[in-house]
Amino acid sequence: MRYEFPGLKRRLNKDGRARLYWVARADLAKAGYKPKTVPLHYDWRDLEQHQLISSACMKFQAEMLEWASGRKDTAPPFDGTVKGLSRQYQRDEASPYGRLKWNTQRTYDHVLETIENAFGDRALSCIGLKDFRRWYDAARKPKTSGGRERIRKAHGVISMLRRLVSYGVAAELPECARLASILRETSFEQPAQRRVRLMLEHVEAFIPVAIKRGRLSLALGTAFQFETTLRQRDVIGEWEPLKDGDEPSGIVLRGRRWVNGLTWSDISKDFEIYKVTTKTGAIAAHDLKLCPLVMKVIGMIPADKRIGPLIIDEEAGRPYAEHAYSREWRVIADAAGVPRAVWNMDARAGGISEGDEAGADLDDIRAQAAHSQASTTIRYVRGTIGKSRRVAQLRSAHRAERKPNG
Missing domain, CATH: 1.10.150 (DNA polymerase; domain 1)
Known part of the structure; x- marks a missing residue:
């Protein structure tokens, strides 16, 4: 028998087997129809399952067309x-x-x-x-x-x-x-909860390897993440889908626009930055002159190259595509001897933990990380001895004060 399979798409796995999906019409998906994609757990090679595949496709297609016929505003x-x-x-x-x-x-x-x-x-x-x-x-x-x-x-x-x-x-x-x-x-x-963190020795080992391999972008991005405690997304940006009717202005790639990353214009002539963070909308302010790792890498970039996005994929000539930054970062990290258990995302925890270990006030660390609550900052403090050492010193001083003279 001949069956109809409206909306059916087949995609090959790495092992060569076809995975089946029902996919909504692109125009209706853009108009807000959901679900856009539904996986179909059938085997295309089994002819006896073709009727089941067809029935599933017809069902999802009918739901979509019913929605498109005038029920968009009615659940x-x-x-x-x-x-x-x-x-x-x-x-x-x-x-x-x-x-x-x-x-x-x-x-x-x-x-x-x-x-x-x-x-x-x-x-x-x-x-x-x-x-x-x-x-x-x-x-x-x-x-x-x-x-x-x-x-x-x-x-x-x-x-x-x-x-x-x-x-x-x-x-x-x-x-x-x-x-x-x-x-x-x-x-x-x-x-x-994650307990590992990117530490100063990791960053100091990572940066020269990245520079040697022509990945100045990874060196600069890692230095920024560690020293300013900014999230990866706030440093390198992200690719946001264009909404229906949006003008494709700015940096656009395959229907997505690059947004939210640092640009050279965010850095003032005094090397200060004020960044609205993506997660909470809080403003993170940093004096880069007090971030020696950042300043070292910036000094390697010619003035005429300091235009547009701060972090540019050297191979693609544009901001890193989704997941590419972390993937390429891992390659350099392996070469630099950074343990596999330590991820790029642990840079934020590393910077916050270093501040705690150095004896910085918790509220000051919270402000630097642009957290709205100190309880959030505490979750990023991993394996430090700073507070324990300070308590031990205070206890020792207190004992000395209580001892009778002589």
């Missing part, structure tokens, strides 16, 4: 399932999902896809504590036999379920209040 009927709740959360204009930043939406979409594929057809009315425990335990199992448990993934699934039912309570959807109360009274093991 589809809630069918009482986990998948129905997930779709409602993504499509409802009153849902907090629509106010999330694009990259947060992308992260949430990955987790929601996992949830829908694993137990999306379960009715909310039939779910209880045992189900949540079973799903958590299944998600935390190692990817391969003998591998590490994936606690971070399992905790992410539970966190997303909490968001879904919390939205459901606000939207007055059936069963959500009951499920929210179960999750509120239940605790699940959380992933351990």
Whole structure:
């Protein structure tokens, strides 16, 4: 028999096998239709599964066309399932999902896809504590036999379920209040906080290797991250998808515009910077003259090259593409002897921890890192002895004061 497969796309894995996806029409996806992509867990080589593939494609295509026919402003009927709740959360204009930043939406979409594929057809009315425990335990199992448990993934699934039912309570959807109360009274093991940090000796070993290999951009980016404690995104920037109707101005690559990174114009003639951070909108202010590693690398860059984005991929001639900076950073880090357990993202924790170890006031460190609360700063202090040493010195001085004369 001949079947129709509207929206079907096939993409090859590294092993040569085809993975199947249903993909929404580009114009409707741009107009706001979700989901944009749905993985289909069938084997194209098995002819008997073609009917199932066709049925799935027809179903998703029909939902999309129904939305396009005039129901854009009306959320589809809630069918009482986990998948129905997930779709409602993504499509409802009153849902907090629509106010999330694009990259947060992308992260949430990955987790929601996992949830829908694993137990999306379960009715909310039939779910209880045992189900949540079973799903958590299944998600935390190692990817391969003998591998590490994936606690971070399992905790992410539970966190997303909490968001879904919390939205459901606000939207007055059936069963959500009951499920929210179960999750509120239940605790699940959380992933351990990272304990490693990029240290001064790592940075001092990294920079000369990066320079020798023609990666001045990586040397400068790492120096900035460590000495100013700015997040990677605030130093190198990010590629934000163009919205429908946006003019493709600025630096644009494949429908994305480079934003939020440092530019040479951000550095004043006195080598000071004032940067609005992407996560909180707080202003981070730094005097680069007090950042010797940064000044050393800047001094290697000719004045006529100090135009546009601060960090430029030498090979591409533009800001680093997504994930390329961390990937290339790892190559240099390996050559410089930086332990594999230490990541580029640990530069921020390294700078904050060094400040704590040097005896800096916690509130001053908080201000430098542009944190709104000191409790956030404390989470970045990793394995330092600064506070312990200060307490021990104060105790010793106190004992000396209490000793009788002579």
